[in-house]
Amino acid sequence: MPILSRAALVEHLVRTRIAGDVATPRENNLAHYRSLTEGDRHYWLGLELGTRWTEESAVLAVMAERCGVVPDPDHRTGQDTIDPELTADALERMAARLRKAAAGRERVLVATGHPGALLDVHRRTAAALSAAGCAIVRLPGVLTGDDGGLVVQFADVVMVERGATIHHTHDAEPMTAVLDGLVRAGEPLPDLVVADHGWAGCAAQRGIDTVAYADCNDPALFLGESEGTVQVTVPLDDHVTDPRAYGPMTDYLLEAAGLG
Template sequence: MLTTSVLRTHLLAAGLAGAVATTRERSLRRHRLFAARDPRALLGLEPEHPWSVPQLLALMAGACGACPDPGRRDGRETIDPALTVSALDAFADRLALAAARRAPVLFGTGHPRSLLPFYAGLAAALAAAGCPVLTPGYGRCIEVTTRFGVRPYTMSYVRGVALVREAGAACAPGAPGAHTHSPLPVRVALAAAAGAGGPLPALVIGDHGWLCGAGQLGFDAMGPADADDPAAFVGQAEGRVSLAVPLDDALRPGAYRMLTRYVLNRACLSQ
């Protein structure tokens, strides 16, 4: 059995928690953008209340373990591994509930190069337990605003996990999809599911725009969020995101393998 002590050691050794790769400068910049309600930082969330940078830092200190001092402007961000473990426990419990109910689940990621294997392992386990793993909107074109202008992307699914690829891009091995913060993919997927007569997901598991965009639309949504993603934790505080798991979301895929094992073991979904 994989213990919480072993998991905590791994979180720190892999850089998933503790002093993470996210810089304080980058984190503060995202906090300022969120406070100004810049769509690049909102990730599809529409906050109910105004949030100042000090308020966001206080929130992130409690939910993530980041430093609350706005005067600290450099160095690396921190994530409290105890908070990560606690959130992963809650994540596993929610997975177990979905499996027991054989609930339809939608997976999606804006971080496919890092998190695709993590989600794919969960999708396979839930499918084996009888949960429909949904794939609505496959092949749909989505125009996403990027720093390079508006670019067309295509919705795709890999091992049950939604992602977007640049339109016309070759689907070469080792190129799982594009990195995006946009909530448009989850909106397109959910609209496609509704347009086809369902089923709609009882649970959405994802990051960035998948997490916040689904939560904003009233869906039960949970997933990982980094120390520079205040939107996920504001969504959780305001009751629209069901669960945000604090961890570094941009490491090599192998770093998340133990997390998959841990949550599936706790959810009694291991094969």
Template sequence: MIAAEELYAHLMACRIAGQVATPRENNLRNYSRFARRDPGVMFGLDPEGSWDEAEVLELMARRCGVSADPEHRHGQDTIDPDLTVRALDRLAGIVADTAARRGAVLLGTGHPRPLGGFYADLGDALGAAGCAVLTPAHNSPFLMHFPDGARSCALGYVRRTAVLRVYEEAPPNGAPRSGADGGPGPGALSEPVHTHSPQPVRFALAALADGGDPRPDLVLGDHGWACGAGRLGVRAAGLADSNDPGVFVAEAEGDVELAVPLDDGVRPECYGLLSAYVLQQAGMSQ
């Protein structure tokens, strides 16, 4: 049995919450970028509110636990572990509701190395509960925009959690190829990459529609996965760091049902207790 106090101590010890690694300068820079509607931090959103820098800071202080002092410009910033635990309790309710209805679920992450295991744990439990864990457009190519230009990409799945992979060279007709020795050749896919873009979830949802399949009942993801799905009217929830105001704005405006505040870049094994706690609170411990 994982008590809330044990989880709280774990969050602090791993710096998932409390005094986190993301510096104050990084947080404020991204709040300013969001206020300017910089596409790099919008995650596909088109907010209804004005969301100037002061409003973003107020929201992040209230929902994430960063310092509310606008004069605090440098150094340490924080995520409130109480807010993290409460949000994980709410996430457990969403997961339990989806399991009870045997809803279809799409999992995806832009931080595959640290967060992939967290989502995969939830997906395994949802699958065991009778939910369809969807894997649309597996290895199907699509063109995605990066700061340095467009590149041919594909969705891969790690324990049924979608991750973005990039073709080393654009393959003919979208088909990956191997070299003569059986190793990777032109058109081989990269390892999963880091992205905040909403394009992968849009591509996954479009593939479902093209195949005549219904939308998922829930998208669990972060960054562009949560915001991109929520913006299209799909129930969405997931994880968000203190420098990712877009997910919290999406929650405030009703596009995303839940943003769980935490540092999204610590060691992968640190998130295992969080997924175990969510499943415990959902009555789905395996």
């Protein structure tokens, strides 16, 4: 008997607003899409998008297809959405890549720029992969990134600490510090990165297999998936009020990967 059926997962995602009618307003989504098209690298999340995405309408079309935001370009304010069926589809694609990693006992790096909400999702994923025989990549010494913040590893998940506080960040620089540090130490790069925000974009841009989570106001990783740079991007509200709401979603992911 599965821990959670797909139908029950979809109901849970909508009820907790991880998907469905999400808290992120349409105005915020469109502002971020516009900033990305104007070349603001903060919104590129470590990817190199060049001049391929200069039209807001093109970004909106990808976000409607891969995330489930309202496709109508005249919808400028108010409620926006994430399609829970697309979330479930992407979780299943992510599960397939995790299953492959476990079968090959790959080297995996797990990181988050959204520790306030997604830390336990990543922690449980890292623990399940480790139990299956994967090698969880360790930090190669003391590293800094993100305006001098320390790159730290807690429960096998890499994050940024600043002022004795785990820090929310969209930046790619901390992942750059990790990957460059591995190279300097003569250690192999990961076979797989499980991450979000700039951690994911940077790793994917470096050619590492990357699966990621992203909100509807963070279009870059969805664009990266559409171009084949990011392997999987799971659409979800990445900071719902109660982080425990992600528990059933993580159950579904790990069971689908054969890691539950």
